[in-house]
Amino acid sequence: MPLFDMPLEQLQTYAPPRYEPAGFDRFWQTTLQAARQYPLNATFVPVDYKLATIQNYDVAFSGYGGQRIKGWFSVPANHEEQLPCVVEFIGYGGGRAFPTDWLLWPSAGYAYLVMDTRGQGSAWSPGDTPDPEVDGSNAHFPGFFTRGIASKDTYYYRRLITDAIRAVETAQSHPVVDRERIVVTGISQGGGVALAVTGLLGANINVLMADVPGLCHFRRATTLTTAHPYLEIVHYLAVHRDQVETVFSTLDYFDGLNFAARAKARALFSVGLMDEVCPPSTIYAAFNTYGGPKEIRTYPFNGHEGGGTFHTLEKLNFLSKLMQLSQD
Numbered sequence: 001m002p003l004f005d006m007p008l009e010q011l012q013t014y015a016p017p018r019y020e021p022a023g024f025d026r027f028w029q030t031t032l033q034a035a036r037q038y039p040l041n042a043t044f045v046p047v048d049y050k051l052a053t054i055q056n057y058d059v060a061f062s063g064y065g066g067q068r069i070k071g072w073f074s075v076p077a078n079h080e081e082q083l084p085c086v087v088e089f090i091g092y093g094g095g096r097a098f099p100t101d102w103l104l105w106p107s108a109g110y111a112y113l114v115m116d117t118r119g120q121g122s123a124w125s126p127g128d129t130p131d132p133e134v135d136g137s138n139a140h141f142p143g144f145f146t147r148g149i150a151s152k153d154t155y156y157y158r159r160l161i162t163d164a165i166r167a168v169e170t171a172q173s174h175p176v177v178d179r180e181r182i183v184v185t186g187i188s189q190g191g192g193v194a195l196a197v198t199g200l201l202g203a204n205i206n207v208l209m210a211d212v213p214g215l216c217h218f219r220r221a222t223t224l225t226t227a228h229p230y231l232e233i234v235h236y237l238a239v240h241r242d243q244v245e246t247v248f249s250t251l252d253y254f255d256g257l258n259f260a261a262r263a264k265a266r267a268l269f270s271v272g273l274m275d276e277v278c279p280p281s282t283i284y285a286a287f288n289t290y291g292g293p294k295e296i297r298t299y300p301f302n303g304h305e306g307g308g309t310f311h312t313l314e315k316l317n318f319l320s321k322l323m324q325l326s327q328d
Contacts, residue, residue, distance in 0.1 A: 003273055003274060004224075004274075004276065004279075005224065005273070005279050005280045005281045006280070006281050008273065008298065008300070011273075011280055011281060011284040012284065012288075013288070014281055014284050014285055014288060015285065015288040015289055016217065016220070016257075016285050018255075018257045018258055018261065018289065019219065019248070019252045019255070020252065020258050020261075021249070021252050021253055024252075024253060024258060027152060027253055028200055028253075031158060031162055032162065032165060032200070035062075035063065035064055035065070035066075035162045035165070035166060038062045038065075038066035039062060040061055040062055040166065040169055040170060040173065041060075041061065041062050042059065042060070042061040042169075042170040042173050042174075043059065043060050043061070044057040044058075044059055044073055044174060045057060045058045045059075046058075047099070049098065049099050049100055051099070051100070051103075052077070053076065053077050053107070054074050054075070054076060054077060054099070054103065054106045054107065055074065055075050055076075055077050056072060056073070056074050056099040057072070057073040057074070058070075058072065059071040059072060059073045059113065059170065061166055061167065061169075061170040062166065063118070063159070063162060063163035063166045063167075064118075064158070064159040064160075064162040064163055064166075065132075065159070067118070067130075067132055067159075068129070069115065069116060069118065069129050069163050069166065069167070070096060070116040070127075070128045070129045071096060071113055071114055071115045071116050071167060071170070072096055072098075072099045072102060072112075072113070072114050073111070073112070073113045073171070073174065074099055074102065074103075074105075074106040074111075074112045074113075075106055075111045075112070075176050076106055076107075076109055076110075079109075079176070082175075082176060082177065082178040083109070083110055083111040083176055083177065083178060083181075084110055084111065084177075084178055084181035084182070084183065084206075084323050085110060085111040085112065085113065085171045085172075085174075085177040085178070085181065085182055085183065086105040086110045086111070086112050086113075086183045086184075086185060086319075087112075087113045087114075087115070087167055087168050087171050087182065087183065087184050087185070087197075088102070088105075088112070088113070088114045088115070088184075088185050088186055088190065088194075089114075089115055089117070089164055089167075089184070089185075089186035089189070089190035089191075089193040089194050089197075090114065090115070090116070090117045090120070090125075090186065090189070090190050091186070091187045091188040091189050091190050092120070092123070092144070092188055092189040092214065092229055093120055093121075093122070093123025093124055094117065094120060094121060094123060094124050094125040094127070095116055095117060095120055095121020095122070095125050095126045095127020095128065095129070096114055096115070096116035096117075096121070096125075096126075096127055096128060096129075097121075097125040097126055097127075101125065102114050104312065108316060108320075110183075110319075111171070111174070111176050111177050113167060113170065113171040115163065115164060115167040116128055116129040117129065117160065117189075118130065118131040118159060118160060118163060119131030119144065119147075119156070120144065131156070131159065133147075133148065133154070140236065141232045141233075141235045141236040141239075142232070143228065143229055143232040144156050144157075144229070144232075145229045145230065145232040145233050146232050146233055146236040146247075149233075149236070149247055149250050149251070150243065150246060150247075150250070151250060152249075152250050152253045152254075155250050155253070155254065157215065157254045158253075158254070160193060161193060161196045161197070161200070161254070164184075164193045164194075164196070164197045165197055165200060165201060168182060168184065168197060168201060168204065168205070172204075180206070181206055181323060182204060182205055182206050182207075183205075183206060183207040183208075183209065183319060184197050184198060184205055184207075184208055184209075185208070185209040185210070185211070185315070186210065186211065186213075187211040187212060187306070188211070188212055188213065188214045188277065188278060188304065189214045189215065189229075190211075191210035191211050191212060191213030191214065192210070192213045192214040192215025192216060192256050193215070194208055194209070194210050194213070195208065195210050195213055195215070195216070195256045195259050195260060195263065195286065196215070196254070196256065196259045198259065198263040198265050198267070199258070199259030199260060199261070199262040199263040200259065200262070202262075202264060203264070205263075205265045206265055206266070206322075207265055207266050207267070207268075207319060207322055208263065208265050208266070208267040208268070208292075209267070209268045209315050209318070209319070210267065210268075210269050210270075210286075211269075211270045211306055211307075211311065211315075212270055212271060212272060212275055212277075212278050212283065212304055212306040213256060213269070213278065213283060213286060214229075214256075214277075214278045215254060215255070215256050216255065216256035216257060216260075216278070216282045216283060216285060216286040217255065217256070217257055217281070217282035217285045217286065218230070218233070218248065218251040218252075218254075218255055219248060219251075220279070220281060220282055220285070221278070221279055221282045222234055222237075224279050224281070224282075225276050225277065225279050226276070227276045227277045228277075229277075230277075233247065233251075256286045257285055257286055257289050260286045260287075260289040260290040260291065261289050261290075261291055262291060263290055263291050263292050264291055264292040265292050266292060266293045266294070266322060267290055267292055267293070267294040267295070268294075268295050268296070268297070268314070268315065268318045269283065269286075269287045269290075269294065269295070269296040269297070270296065270297045270298075270299065270306045270307050270311050270314075271283040271284065271287075271296060271297075271298050271299070271306070272299045272302035272303050272304060272305065272306045272307075273298065273299065273300045273301070273302070274300075274301060274302060274303045275302070275303045275304045275306070276303060276304070277303070277304040278304060284296075295318070297311060297314050299311070
């Protein structure tokens with residue numbers, strides 16, 4: 001995996017023009033208002049996975065269109081006070097799997113909600129949430145990056161990002177959770193979704209941790225990398241030659257750069273300079289556009305795995321300091 005993108009010195013100042021639709025805010029306000037017309041109806045059912053130090057709950061709540069979304073909620077056993085909560089969104093193709101796959105944050109003393117990803121969960125970890133397309137869709141290249149892409153109203157990520165907003169609201173509804181200390185995080189697709197949530201929810205999010213985030217700077221990613229999932233858009237447009245402007249007009253409503261410009265929470269990003277899945281320039285474009293206090297950890301000789309366990313330690317230290325400050 002050679003360096004294939006810009007040199008680091010250029011990446012550090014790379015802030016390309018944003019293609020922001022005039023109706024961006026109105027679209028998302030309308031979308032979330034429609035979702036909130038359905039009762040959240042969050043349920044937390046205790047489940048026993050033989051974990052002596054962690055209490056686990058099978059979660060369900062109403063997401064986009066009132067459709068039921070699954071997840072796991074975990075807290076340290078025998079806690080006595082309200083806890084800061086980490087809400088995590090999953091990388092492309094993955095599902096919620098089992099609570100035994102998500103031990104880090106409750107083991108570190110946080111409440112933790114991981115949201116299942118509608119329609120996904122068959123690539124590398126199992127999921128339990130379907131994706132009913134009640135709005136209709138168009139022909140799409142296999143995968144999710146072109147599902148419903150002919151219109152912002154039917155695009156897959158409208159549904160997924162709305163689910164993610166409702167997942168945060170579900171976490172906030174639990175009496176164990178300190179609503180004033182909400183963290184969103186994710187890797188790749190999950191990092192892009194977390195960035196979108198941060199831009200849309202404003203002061204309701206205290207911290208963003210976006211690891212090698214996707215869904216950023218679509219116009220560059222699709223002309224730079226030959227890796228999936230951005231390659232799905234390339235394949236789609238190679239067949240649907242007359243839809244280039246339509247496709248990118250849709251994607252502009254979901255581009256992480258436009259969410260980053262609205263975000264204010266303290267943020268920690270990560271990037272691998274040899275990442276061909278989420279190219280470094282797309283991540284730095286979002287980071288440099290980000291509107292709140294921010295830090296980035298750069299891993300020069302890593303691809304999409306980013307910092308791995310080294311970056312896990314960075315996140316633990318970063319969050320521990322911020323949560324301690326918020327209590328002082």
